[in-house]
Amino acid sequence: MKLSALAQESGVSTASIKYYIHVGILRPGHKRNATTADYSQAHLDRLGLITWLRRQLGSPIDSIAALTRAIDDESLENIELMGFCQRLALEASNVLKSAAGSSSHSEPEPATATAAAEPAPAPKPIENDIRDVLQELGWPDISPTAVASMAGVLEELSTSGYPVGRDTIMRHIQALTEVASRNTTPITDDLSRDQICIEVVRGITLHNRLLVATSALVHASLSAMPRSSQSI
Structure with missing residues (x-):
């Protein structure tokens, strides 16, 4: 397709393209x-990702550039790419705070002799x-980002005086298992890498918003009902 057709189909102006x-x-x-020049479905997929990141997360160009370089890096497996997308989504949603002294959206870097030491x-x-x-659940531990994110929130709960333990972790994981199973079903290797990224980033962002809203609803309703003392 020509540039004008790409602009019309993607909803992105030719100047922005x-x-x-x-x-x-x-x-x-x-x-x-x-x-x-001719443009393809791959250009539409990339524009869809860029547009969503810009409009929904307000991602700066340098963060998007880091992500697109990861997408175009064929040596990076899809599971690693999904982890990269997860970090971007969590940081943009203020769920994950970047470690001090590190870049918010750093790219995966090959290990060096110095780093290994x-x-x-x-x-x-x-x-x-x-x-x-x-x-205990028999699940793979493949996301240091997610583990660090959950640990950070649990530490904040503990500091605020809420009881936190392994039962807290298990209860929350089990409560979300069915929802997460449904949400991750559409993400397959049949998708383009740009499509995988938008599914991961959009899914995490929108479902985090839904979880926060649902939590407010449930807590408000239960607070108005007679209940026994329960821990988190």
Whole structure:
């Protein structure tokens, strides 16, 4: 398709498309001649991802550029790419706070001899509890980002005086298992890598919003009903 058709189908102006090509987050079209280029479904997929990140998360161009470089890096497996998307979504939603001194949306970097020589920070006790629960459930522990995110929230709860333990972790994980199973079903290797990324980022963002709203509804309703004392 021509540039005008790409703009019409994607809902993105030709000026914005040219800008995205200029900054390197959208590949140029296939040149037909000096003034005309052809664009494909891959361009539509990429524009859909860029548009969602810009409009829904307000992601800056440098963060989107880091993500698109990860997408275009064929050495990065889909599961690693999904972890990258998860971190972006959690940080944009203020669920995950970046570690001090690190970039908010850093790209995966190959290990170096220097990095390998540096000892990894010791896991926090609450992170070990989370991993113990995952092991008990027989689930793979593949997302340090998610573990760190959950551990951070649990620590804040504990500091605020709420009782927190392995039962808290297990109860919340089990409560969300059915919902998460349904949400992750559409994400398959049949999708393009851009489509995988938008499914992950959009899914995490929108379902986090739904969970917060549902939590407010449930807590409000239960607070108005006679109840026995319960811990989190």
